[in-house]
Amino acid sequence: MADWNPALYTRFEDERTRPAADLLARVPLDRPALAIDLGCGPGNSTALIAARYPEAEIVGLDTSPAMLDSARARLPHLRFGLADAATWEPERAPDLIYANAVLQWLPDHPTLLPRLFGHLAPGGVLAVQMPDNLAEPTHRLMREVAASGPWAEAIGDPAVAGRLGRMLEPAGYYDLLAPLAAEVDVWRTAYHHRMADAAAIVSWVSATGLRPFLDPLDADQRAGFRAAYESRIDAAYVPRADGRRLLAFPRVFIVARKGL
Structure with missing residues (x-):
């Protein structure tokens, strides 16, 4: 990486x-x-x-x-x-x-x-x-998006990129x-953790767990992956009573x- x-x-x-x-x-x-x-x-x-x-x-x-x-x-x-x-x-x-x-x-x-x-x-x-969050929506959705887009070949096996089984x-x-x-x-x-929105959650994981998925991609693929991933994160982490998202x-x- x-x-x-x-x-x-x-x-x-x-x-x-x-x-x-x-x-x-x-x-x-x-x-x-x-x-x-x-x-x-x-x-x-x-x-x-x-x-x-x-x-x-x-x-x-x-x-x-x-x-x-x-x-x-x-x-x-x-x-x-x-x-x-x-x-x-x-x-x-x-x-x-x-x-x-x-x-x-x-x-x-x-x-x-x-x-x-x-x-x-x-x-x-x-x-x-x-x-210990590989089963959480943040990491499960990384693997799902990785397997389903035009970037799949560049990323390879999502289970390997996602560190499953370690x-x-x-x-x-x-x-x-x-x-x-x-x-x-x-x-x-x-x-x-209280997060402002879905983009904040994506920013959090971009520094850690998302890196093995993004590193093999070119600039256009990264932008497409992040957009698809953020859309899925937005649906998975619904706004709470104060409008924020809770990241378990x-x-x-x-x-x-x-x-x-």
């Missing part, structure tokens, strides 16, 4: 940062020496970690140079680097691996999550938050980590603590 767009991603920064804060609030650590923000994006989640743990060494890692530039501009006193969560190996064992809204992009979770957990120092914590049920993540961990906390919740956004949270 093309590089991420930090300006587009941060257009809904308050809404995106809320689950990051909720995840961090459940981390059972008082004074970690080293905290890794894996998939740090533009640094909004890294700023939360720095505020809670001002004495910790904090490193933000991401695959996107544009996102890392944005994070460095926001937090020039912290260290950021280029790394892929799928292959990353720490230089030394961290006390906290914090992965907010990143692991859903990667396959083979039964291998990935235990591997990340194994990198922790004794007593360390793996904290993960992942969008996520486990919450209980599956518990079963992965419970045999390895001293404590595992798993939960799923749905946020309901389920997310899965995992906090696993390693034994001493």
